Amino acid sequence: MTLVRRLLVILIAAAAISAAALTYLYVNRQGPEATGGIAIGGPIHLTDQDGAKFDSAVMSGKPYAVFFGYTHCPDVCPTTLSDISQATDAIGGNAKDFTTLFVTIDPERDTQSVMKDYISNFTAKVVGLTGTPEEVAAVAKEFRVYYAKVPTSDGGYTMDHTAVVYLMDRHGEFRSVISYNEDHDAYVRKIKEVLAD
Amino acid sequence: MRALNFLLFFAVFMLSLNTIASAEDYKLGDLEIVDPWGHAPLKGTDVAEGFLKIVNHGATADRLVAVTVDFAKTAQIHEMKMNGTTMQMAELKDGLEIPAGATVELKPQSTHLMFMGLSRRPAANEKVPGELTFEKAGKLKVEFVIEPAGASMPMNMDNMNMNAN
Numbered sequence: 001m002t003l004v005r006r007l008l009v010i011l012i013a014a015a016a017i018s019a020a021a022l023t024y025l026y027v028n029r030q031g032p033e034a035t036g037g038i039a040i041g042g043p044i045h046l047t048d049q050d051g052a053k054f055d056s057a058v059m060s061g062k063p064y065a066v067f068f069g070y071t072h073c074p075d076v077c078p079t080t081l082s083d084i085s086q087a088t089d090a091i092g093g094n095a096k097d098f099t100t101l102f103v104t105i106d107p108e109r110d111t112q113s114v115m116k117d118y119i120s121n122f123t124a125k126v127v128g129l130t131g132t133p134e135e136v137a138a139v140a141k142e143f144r145v146y147y148a149k150v151p152t153s154d155g156g157y158t159m160d161h162t163a164v165v166y167l168m169d170r171h172g173e174f175r176s177v178i179s180y181n182e183d184h185d186a187y188v189r190k191i192k193e194v195l196a197d
Numbered sequence: 198m199r200a201l202n203f204l205l206f207f208a209v210f211m212l213s214l215n216t217i218a219s220a221e222d223y224k225l226g227d228l229e230i231v232d233p234w235g236h237a238p239l240k241g242t243d244v245a246e247g248f249l250k251i252v253n254h255g256a257t258a259d260r261l262v263a264v265t266v267d268f269a270k271t272a273q274i275h276e277m278k279m280n281g282t283t284m285q286m287a288e289l290k291d292g293l294e295i296p297a298g299a300t301v302e303l304k305p306q307s308t309h310l311m312f313m314g315l316s317r318r319p320a321a322n323e324k325v326p327g328e329l330t331f332e333k334a335g336k337l338k339v340e341f342v343i344e345p346a347g348a349s350m351p352m353n354m355d356n357m358n359m360n361a362n
Contacts, residue, residue: 071241072242072244072313074236074244074246074277074286074305074311075246075277075305075306075309076277078239078347079347082347114241117240118240118241118242120240121241146283150286150288152273152290153290156313158286158287158288159286160283160285160286161283161284162282162283163284164282177282179282180279180282180284
């Protein structure tokens with residue numbers, strides 16, 4: 001009887017561990033880094049901060065970063081753009097020309113002139129991109145970026161949005177992501193990697 | 198460049214000492230409100246954030262239900278959190294609970310006050326008047342000390358262009 005009970009306990013424990021391991025694998029499988037052959041990224045056709053049409057084909061031959069955000073974003077967006085600035089400043093050399101495409105997911109408020117002022121807050125080379133809601137949605141879809149308006153009591157809204165930096169190589173292929181909570185060293189390492197690619 | 202960084206860091210450090218020294222501490226009934234401060238608005242934005250710490254020394258919960266400042270049309274309490282790779286931002290429409298005996302801190306990259314529709318753009322080191330309304334304890338006038346955009350993320354400071362206003 002005791003032996004049966006002991007076996008049962010072992011079996012239950014083994015089942016629990018397997019379940020935990022499977023859950024872990026399942027959850028982690030969904031990270032953008034583990035794309036499993038799913039393409040991330042695609043052509044970007046938007047309007048830059050000077051009102052010029054932007055086509056990501058101009059980035060051919062140069063690695064770059066893509067980050068989706070909005071200017072009413074209190075922390076994540078300025079912190080991320082500031083972290084990129086800090087990393088490219090630290091790397092120096094050709095990193096000075098490393099360009100970040102900052103795509104607004106709030107094109108109604110983030111007009112071309114707002115974007116122009118906003119990107120001037122950062123020392124990194126940033127192209128501020130906006131467009132019609134449809135144009136922005138098309139680009140967000142290519143990068144599998146989620147965003148949604150969240151209404152506030154005054155009739156306004158805030159935005160939920162995917163907050164990772166996509167690193168693209170010189171062929172315009174997705175290489176890696178930098179997540180929100182990664183530190184300065186990770187920014188430096190990953191940007192160096194994509195520059196050397 | 199390194200020397201410049203060090204100087205900048207030192208300046209920021211001294212500035213932060215100065216801020217700590219001038220931190221305001223307020224009392225309202227059982228509530229203690231510590232060091233209200235805010236970020237100067239970034240160039241190109243019509244928003245600024247505010248932060249403070251609330252300590253409830255009492256035996257009953259209270260609730261921060263409204264905030265006003267003289268330089269913004271509206272002030273809301275926003276909760277920011279990360280859900281996987283998604284940043285979620287939502288207004289706490291019913292206010293922010295301050296449980297009995299608890300300390301609730303509003304800080305960067307977390308729950309914060311969002312000042313919107315700026316009638317004026319406060320600069321770093323400015324002190325701006327505001328008013329907090331608690332459900333039970335009532336109203337309290339405070340002053341928010343404005344810090345440069347990005348403050349309390351000192352690692353980031355030297356990569357923000359300082360002419361942000």
